[in-house]
Amino acid sequence: MTFEDRGRAAIRTSSRYLAEPSTSLEDAQAAIKLLQLALCDLIMVAEDRQRRLAQFQEAASHPA
16 A cells, blocks of 8 residues: 555545544544644655656756
């Protein structure tokens, strides 16, 4: 399972949990925190990939 897959699974699970009417306030707050962490992690991965892609494109445009 990739890092992104784990993040997506956490987001799906938390979202379903928040949609459940019987979820307590404390549990909802914990699920929201999990969502925040998962989104931050996914954003960091996306930004890293974007930087690496830019580096690759730069290197490709200036062959040695």
